[in-house]
Amino acid sequence: MVTGPSRRLLLGAAAAGLAPAVWTRAAAQGRLAADPFRLGVASGEPAPDGVVLWTRLVTDPQAMDAGMAPEAVTVGWEVAEDAGLSRIVRKGEARARPEAGHSVHVELEGLKPDREYWYRFHAGGHSSAVGRTRTAPEPGADVRSLRIAYGSCQKWEAGYYAAHRHLAAENPDLVVFLGDYIYERIESRDADVVRPHPNVDALDLATYRQRYAWYKADPDLQAAHAAAPWVVTWDDHEVSNDYGGDADKTPLPRDLFLKRRAAAYQVYWENMPLRRGSRPRGPDMALYRSLDWGRLARLSVLDDRQYRQPRTCDAVADGKRIPYDCPERLDPSRSILGASQARWLERRLTDTWARWNLLGQQTLMGELRVEDGKVSNDGWDGYPASRRKILETWRDAKTVNPVVLGGDVHCFFAGDLSLERNGPVLATEFVGGSISSLGRSNQTLAGARLVNPHLKYAEGETRGYGRLDITPKACTVTFRGVNGLDRASPVRDLATFVVEDGRPGVVRA
Numbered sequence: 001m002v003t004g005p006s007r008r009l010l011l012g013a014a015a016a017g018l019a020p021a022v023w024t025r026a027a028a029q030g031r032l033a034a035d036p037f038r039l040g041v042a043s044g045e046p047a048p049d050g051v052v053l054w055t056r057l058v059t060d061p062q063a064m065d066a067g068m069a070p071e072a073v074t075v076g077w078e079v080a081e082d083a084g085l086s087r088i089v090r091k092g093e094a095r096a097r098p099e100a101g102h103s104v105h106v107e108l109e110g111l112k113p114d115r116e117y118w119y120r121f122h123a124g125g126h127s128s129a130v131g132r133t134r135t136a137p138e139p140g141a142d143v144r145s146l147r148i149a150y151g152s153c154q155k156w157e158a159g160y161y162a163a164h165r166h167l168a169a170e171n172p173d174l175v176v177f178l179g180d181y182i183y184e185r186i187e188s189r190d191a192d193v194v195r196p197h198p199n200v201d202a203l204d205l206a207t208y209r210q211r212y213a214w215y216k217a218d219p220d221l222q223a224a225h226a227a228a229p230w231v232v233t234w235d236d237h238e239v240s241n242d243y244g245g246d247a248d249k250t251p252l253p254r255d256l257f258l259k260r261r262a263a264a265y266q267v268y269w270e271n272m273p274l275r276r277g278s279r280p281r282g283p284d285m286a287l288y289r290s291l292d293w294g295r296l297a298r299l300s301v302l303d304d305r306q307y308r309q310p311r312t313c314d315a316v317a318d319g320k321r322i323p324y325d326c327p328e329r330l331d332p333s334r335s336i337l338g339a340s341q342a343r344w345l346e347r348r349l350t351d352t353w354a355r356w357n358l359l360g361q362q363t364l365m366g367e368l369r370v371e372d373g374k375v376s377n378d379g380w381d382g383y384p385a386s387r388r389k390i391l392e393t394w395r396d397a398k399t400v401n402p403v404v405l406g407g408d409v410h411c412f413f414a415g416d417l418s419l420e421r422n423g424p425v426l427a428t429e430f431v432g433g434s435i436s437s438l439g440r441s442n443q444t445l446a447g448a449r450l451v452n453p454h455l456k457y458a459e460g461e462t463r464g465y466g467r468l469d470i471t472p473k474a475c476t477v478t479f480r481g482v483n484g485l486d487r488a489s490p491v492r493d494l495a496t497f498v499v500e501d502g503r504p505g506v507v508r509a
């Protein structure tokens, strides 16, 4: 653990390492003096005929300008049917432009369904690492299996990414990331900082870009991106802690906050393997979407931050918001999704042929009361009418096998979802821990379980990720635990659950 003077030493070293732009005259002629692929490669948004390939040119991840001159750079890309890249099936060129943070998003079409591909980029005389990706099966295909690895909350300062190294080795078909990819603030409590980054809050294009570059320089995170296509959503820390819609937690004027949100969303898009269609316009970015894996599974990915109404009934103690309750919380018009997304989701849950209907969303969906009956208002507990509406849709539409994946709370949770306490179980929720962010003590969680009997499993002291193995007959969920303070940590199974076809609810394997 790095604390006190040694931390300042490291920061000093990082500051001293701020290289001047490495671009030479040779750059103008198409050559780069330094490797521009320091952030690795990624892919995402798999469809039956294609996938998005991503990279972002950065020669110096620690420098505020990323080591890049404000000029566009031509980037070549190639896609092959083999890991050695001998059977090339597509190649082309893209422009990495400074106004997009020198990111590249290549949307491939015309690939074969349900197939693995490998890809690589070239720029300025350098070549990137090789990434593996795959396409989704054809619509209606009779698919026998799907493996998803999922995680959230990877605060750099709180620990290492051993979880990502092991996640990459799982050979997943899909990686789902449920938010808090970066943390915008600096850690104020020095003693908790395991590895520091520059002592600035991310607030604008330059500072958000640098924060992503700093995180993405991590080799374990790069390995996870190179292993499989990702499907992502965000939570609050990609913008600002606990924000909701157009309101920051701090009383920042709305127009100033929306300016900050616009910068944060732009840089999020630049750094994720997302389609051009989701590129933000000002402070707005379309992120909710769904993905089908033949007839086996549908994954609906929610955005429960951008459209939610402001928080209500907060109480403050010692400068921190604490769980509270008030009548406005129960207002049936309070929405965490906004009207358009809620209507869209209802259609996705109603008009579906999938054997497994997964919801990927960023917070704990189940109720989490504290001992005096109060709740935290930052998640679904602050918007119970929205939660009720989804549960009613599952019930009334007889949606087959709803399973919820969650993040945000930095704990592993497995819970039953019902409309009423002790009512029929309608769906099962699995919150897959946090990659590195610090959680809660298991003593606290044992107390929470006493007043929340629908939570069947809780573990807050171990970092890690979740793994889903889906077949037509069952969805097997394994919580995989690591020591987040040890870069070389081994991984172990914490718990395994099996949801059998037609039988919602948490059952230990």
Ligand code: FE
Pocket (backbone or CB within 6 Å): 152, 153, 154, 179, 180, 237, 408, 409, 410, 437
């Ligand atoms: Fe988090």
Ligand code: CA
Pocket (backbone or CB within 6 Å): 180, 235, 236, 237, 408, 409
């Ligand atoms: Ca969060």
